[in-house]
Amino acid sequence: MNKRLHFFETEPIIAAVKTEEQLMRALTSECNIIFFLFGNICNIPKLVESVKERGKHAFVHLDLINGLASKEIAADYIRSFTRADGVLSTKPPILRHAKEIGLITVLRVFVLDSLALDNIEKLRAACNPDLIELVPGLMPKIIRQVHSLHRTPLIAGGLIRDKEDTMSALSAGAISISTSCEEAWQELDAGAPASAKQFLKGRDVRG
16 A cells, blocks of 8 residues: 555545544544534634644545535645545545645545446546545445455445444455444544454555
8 A cells, every 4th residue: 555545554444524523523522633613714724733642644525614615725725724634525626626735635526326337447547546535435345346446445424323334345355434423433533443453464565
């Protein structure tokens, strides 16, 4: 795996946060990677800093930050004014630029039909992302299919609620799952997905 992504190898659950209150709970959880699905240009630097101060990794969803344009300068803003490790987006041109300026990039793909599934390679080729997040994440057959076709590491996101969902996605080939379901974070706190971390060791996670 790409050395820049090494920390994903032992982090089966990513906390995807939608409010400041949820962020505060994620900061005290065992989740060491946090996806920001909210924020604005005024508060995102401070929010990211709260994650970095805890020794955790922060990723900002550029499409969901109020005040950021859907242009390359959005990535420049995150790079210049925050200590975020990387960014998420559904837009390949923005991700291509983000990667050029040193951010880890996550291409978020909504697989809602066969056309969207067939379009993944076109999107991937347009920006060469470090990771691809497949949404929704409760699609082990689709995860397995995409994993067999591409070298890009996969994250399963959306609708994942418990340990069974987590293990299903990991077994299908995802390196991690992202979820806003705090019950799933709590399972990690309780050590329930320890088997998930064991499962990740030595596995082919691509990259």
